[in-house]
Structures are given as structure tokens and as C-alpha cells.
Amino acid sequence: MDPASFVIHNARLILRDRVVANGWIAVADGLIADVGEGHAPEKGIDVGGSTIGPGLVELHTDHLEQHFQPRPAVCWPALSAVLAYDAQIAASGITTVFDSLRAGVEGRRDVVSSSLGVLADAIAEARTRNLLRADHLTHLRCEICAHDVIEVTRDFVARYPIHLMSLMDHTPGQRQFQDVEKFLTYYRGKTALTEDQLQDLIAQRIAANVERSEPHRRALVALAQANLVALASHDDATLDHVAESIADGVSIAEFPTTTAAARASHEAGISVLMGAPNLVRGGSHSGNVSAETLAREGTLDIFSSDYVPASLLQAALELPRRVPAITLPDAFATVSDNPARAAGLHDRGRIEPGLRADLVCLHEGEPPAVRAVWREGRRVV
Secondary structure, three states: OOOEEEEEEEEEEEOOOEEEEEEEEEEEOEEEOOOOOOOOOOOOEEEEOEEEEEEEEEEEOHHHHHHOEEEEEEOOOHHHHHHHHHHHHHHHOOOEEEEEEEEEOOOOOHHHHHHHHHHHHHHHHHOOOOOOOOOOEEEEEEOOOOOOOHHHHHHHHHHOOOOOEEEEEOOOOHHHHHHHHHHHHHHHHHOOHHHHHHHHHHHHHHHHHHHHHHHHHHHHHHHHHOOOEEEEOOOOOOHHHHHHHHHHOOOOEOOOOOOOHEEEHHHHEEEEEHHHHHHHOOOOOOOOHHHHHHHHHOOOEEOOEEEOOOOHHHHHHHHHHHHOOHHHHHHHHOOOHHHHHHHOOOOOOOOOOOEOOOOEEEEEOOOEEEEEEEEEOEEEO
């Protein structure tokens, strides 16, 4: 049974401003009641010197898609997929996750985008039945050049709560795919299209961009503003992209592809989010700017696990080793406090009295291992 009130002691604590070598945390009714150093005021859960950090906050992961469609021709039952995904998220130390669901069908084979409502309903059912370990919020990823994105987004907003909306444009020749060869490499690996079909796809995507990009972007921004939904840009590459993001009221810049775009976003007060796999792997798989480069420049604010949930914790612990000027508390903030604040969640992200008792107990090895996770004081892992 998970107690509502308890004490964790004999712990190495990662606080927002320092690391406590031997500390304790008192939890009451799902909130952090007190934090201290040395001997705890009473006996409780002895973690044997393991590290305790705030629960991780994930703003952008599409990992649910891999559970829902584990093979190109296979769709797993949606509720079962959600529960498997949720278990992996929690086991990675993530206590708050923004489920990245795609709006806008990109082609006849785009089964995941076509199943947007199915996945949203499965998440809602799991929440209603109290089956979820992590706190799940919705990040709607809008492919602005898709023919149906406006209709789909309007329908979704009317039926489900949205907590974050990103504006994506994967047109070859710009943003993530400034180098068209990178687009071809990606789709050669993802599809069975012939070279002629790939060239036709490129032409179709460019034509769709010319026709729909501007009016769809304006409509999506208006929808977000009317519903008080935070906005994120995606793959900004140029200063013009950043200027457009500023004008649209964007608060998070996801995966800027150049140092210039990241620097301009950061200087404008837009939180710069990079992929944790980018740091762990030593660079971008698309050949764009590395997360380590931005960290060294002081323009990286947030990590996202993107497609590997375990990478979030690994990147937070690896960052101070890669960039010694960054302390462990500041590195851990990129996966806890900073994303929470950027998303307007001021009740979590730090080990501090009055905040939610979202905690992760971990072993700082190589790779790091999650030993236990509490969400609002309830043990979930």
C-alpha cells in the first residue's frame, strides 16, 4: 500500500540550487511538506544513499506511436498500447508527459494520424479508470501543410483538452530537411517507395507548402490563442522563422536546426527544446545542430526524450560531464523545472515544500537506472 504521508531519508537530493549529500524529504497528502539535511525527523523509507530528483517532465514524445503501430501493417489495441507506453514512460522517471498526437494526415499510409481520436479516447479511458502511472497531458502536433489539419484540429479542440500545440512543416528543402537528400534518406528507410515515387512525393509536399502553409498557420495560431493553448514552433532554421514564431506568440522552440535560430529564440525569451537522443548519441541524426553545441553556448533550456523515453534522464546526468560549466542542478532542471515552467505547470518540477511529491529515485551509473518513482506521493514504479 502506498502511504499518503511518509519520509524518504538517507538520500542524495538534487535540489534546484544545490545537491544535498545526505538529506530527507517529508511527504504529506501528495505534496512535499519539508526538505532537510542530515538525520530525518522520523524513520521512513531508507533509499540507501541513492539519488532523489524531481520527477521528469516530458513535453514532446511520440513514443506512443511505436506501441500503437509496432510494425508497418500492425495496429495494436489502443488501450493496451497506451498502458504499455505509460509503463515505459513512468519507468524512465517521467511523472508528467505530454502525449504527442498528430493532427493532419500526410498520406494514405498514415495510419497513426488517421487514428488520432482512437488514441485520445484510449488515453481518456485509461485516465478515467485510474490505470495511468504518469500524469498525461496532450501535445497536438499539427502538420500545417496537411489538407485536413484545420478540420481535424478544430474537431479535436471541441472534444478534448489540449495543453500544447506545435506547428510542424516537414516540407523538403526547409527546416528539418533543408538538405533534400536528408529527406530522401529518411523516407527511403521509412517507406518502400521507389526513387520515382519519392521524387513525386517531394513535388507534392512542395506544392502543398506553397498552397497551404501560410493560411493554415494563421488558422492554427488563431485556434490556439482562442483556446488559451501554449504554442511551440518546430525545426526553426532561420531568423525569419524565429521572427514568425515571436509574432505568433510561441513560447517553446522545438528542435531548432541551427545555432542562429536557437540563439535568436533564446534571446527572445522562447524556451529552446532539444532532443535528449541528440546529446546521448553525440549529434543530430538529421545532421542539424547538436544539443551539446547549444548547451555550450548557453541557449539550451529543455530536453525532450522525443523517441527514446530513457534518454531524458541519461541526458540530464550526462550534460555536466559534457559541459562542465553546467551544474547538476541546472542540468536536471532541463528535464524537470524548465519544461514545467515553459508549459505553465508551476506546481511541479522541483523538490520544494508545497509542490507535488513527484520524485524519482535513481542510480547514477552508466547508464543510469531508475529505482523508484512517486507521483503525487503515490509509488508508481
